[in-house]
Amino acid sequence: MTSEKPLLEIRGLVIEATSYPPGEAPKNVTLVHGVDVTLQKGRVLGLIGESGAGKSTIGLSSMAYGRGGVRLTGGEILLNGREIREARPATLRQIRGREVTYVSQSAAASFNPSKRLMDQVIETSLSHKIMSKPEAEARAVMLFRKLGLPSPETIGSRYPHQVSGGQLQRVMTAMALCPKPDLVIFDEPTTALDVTTQIDVLAAIKEAIQDTGVAALYITHDLAVVAQVADEIMVLRHGKKVELGTTDQIINRPAEDYTKALVSVRGIEHDEKPEAPPLLRIDCVSARYAGTTFDVLKNISIGLPAGQTLAVVGESGSGKSTLARAITGLLPPTKGRIHFDGRQLSADFAGRSRDDLRQIQMIYQMADTAMNPRQTVGTIIGRPLEFYFGLKGSARDKRVQELLDQIEMGRGFADRYPAELSGGQKQRVCIARALAAKPKLIICDEVTSALDPLVADGILKLLLELQAETQMAYLFITHDLATVRAIADKIAVMYKGEVRRYGQKSDVLAPPFDDYTDLLLSSVPEMRLGWLEEVIAHRKANGTTSGNTV
């Protein structure tokens, strides 16, 4: 292997971009500082790191492509022995789509909505004159079948909006493999999928890589995922290489502290609290959206004691967020009752008193869009103080500062705008805003899903500390079972608008499981070699089919 010439050799790669900070002059920033990558034919290298680590930027540089004004300013990129960093556009067009292809995170956005899938899948094979149209179509159908797509003969005649997200991700993989490239870049190909869908797509990708003998760069932030497909893993941080090693070495014997932190993430331990009378009690609640004829919530009955955390888990579309809308009164239930603090709440939020509204606060997934970008942090946190408690002037400022201290953000943040904060800081501000109302219940809707693992961990720790201090209850909506294990006291597993399993954490996570919970739990990637094969083999043996959303 080593004697052979590498397929891809990147030496001392430097990548720069121009940043436009608000209110300041544009400045040059370096995204990647002299990274080396070597990839042999038919091997899979995982690139892992948090957002901003430069994973995608490095991945795309193997096609000499800079996304959105990014410039490849230094170093060498040798593809099949030929330097491409400074190659002319016409030369690059010969390489892109022929020697290297790309699978993006969001297949839904990456397909042209007005063209049939087949035309897009075989486009490169035809434009580069790699094969004839009948040959390309036959190969596409073969790949559709290999990737486990339903009706492989005819799915190509559909439009992108006519197939599901998981299917689209596989079609994109087929599109990348169709022109028989030497190298495929997989850029977070399963990150946007539900966990039960992810496992099937991951298995399909792995099998396709093995069968076609293509080399791959597999980019992800999820170490457990990359451990299933990569031969080697490179850990990146702030555009620099932290560590490079075989998959086995990185996950079992990491050398660097940062890698150790990534491997041992979710180090939060939380002892389950005993059963107690509920603060929030939901009895037989059903709900539907106006103008529709089916219930999106079906007969939900759950309870949440004061000072405890109830995790609501499920896939997208299972009704988790709708449940939050029913509790807050944004979507009044068609049936059932909601009791809070010993009283029945009005179904519609308009019928609730200001104090009732104050008691239940929300934190959202996208902290970005949950804040007015033209208000300072001080104004954002100060608003509920004014609205609920009538605090003004210096009294308000003092309380804002106390809240900022509580979320472990120092002085000076009150005058900043959301755009000046990092993702984790923004979410902390949203927590402070919820905290400002002194609620008894906070509904957390996927609050850590958009954050990097280490940052998410910090947020979860903060939430647990605040709970210990103030005895707030959390209704924690998430699709991430690792988070659930870390912080929940009680768990409700939702599927298609129903609660499939509900109870104390230790009971819910202990066998015997119902079919759905079993599927959900066994789909969560584990950070060890051979996990994927085990699960797939186990499912084949049991005759259990994969997630039915696929």
Next chain:
Amino acid sequence: MHPIVKLLVQRIALGLVLLLAVSAVIFLGVEALPGDTAQAILGQSATPQALENLRAQMGLDQPALTRYFNWLGGVMTGDLGKALTNGVDISQAIGQRLGNTLFLAGCAAVIAVPLALILGAVAARYAGRWPDKVISAVTLTTISLPEFVAAYFVIYLLTILFPVFQPVAMVFPGMSFWAKLQAVALPVIVLVMVVLAHMMRMTRAAILNVMQSAYIETAELKGLSPMTIIWKHAFPNAIAPVISVVAINLAYLVVGVVVVEVVFSYNALGQYLVDHVTKRDLPVVQAVGLIFAAVYIGLNIIADVTAIIANPRLRHPK
């Protein structure tokens, strides 16, 4: 029913309702003018008795609502009434001129629309570079010129400096198609200059907007050439806003070109309307107004329908 058929039926029904409303507005507008047709015929010095007789004869003594429905009934059956000034049947007089109007507008559109789309795509391809700047500068200059200035400029250039065309665009029945084309060459050039910029700018903007999409990046990473990316991946998704601007400009070519008609002595609807406005020939004004409204509404319905059909989500529901 296929949702697209439902949408189409809705749009067309809506257009008809709109046309009915416009007819009422036109009728009311003419009604609101001081004096009436009888007054216009007999002049200021008419005796009250003569006025009354004429009104009774023309049915003008009927209530407005009755007269509106009589008029509407006539329109439905193709009878637009008679012109006051010369007693000629309006439908006949309009028929000939409407043909001339549509011929001129059609010739201008056949050149202007494809040219605008191509120039827009080229400008988008080289956005911010010199081809874009040249195209923008030229088209913005031509749209900024008043039509008559552009017209005299073109006449000077192509009949005096380089005498290839005649300055007067006379067409008459029995002329060969080729001769007609030669006759309208100059006004067509002027009209193309006038409508080009608007459609070109919208094409450019719509394509540049789509060029931000992730699927354009996919196309770039497939190694496709920039022009292929624009035509095959960007343009089909940029078409909806372009279509509506094209429709507005086509409508303008039909109803708004009286100045060009006058400069080139081209006998078409615009001139006919203006002539009869000055003569206070109200039945003609009403009739031509309704035809213009129908053209506007019709073209906008076509634009809507095309935009709907161009949307794959509506064409191929889940």
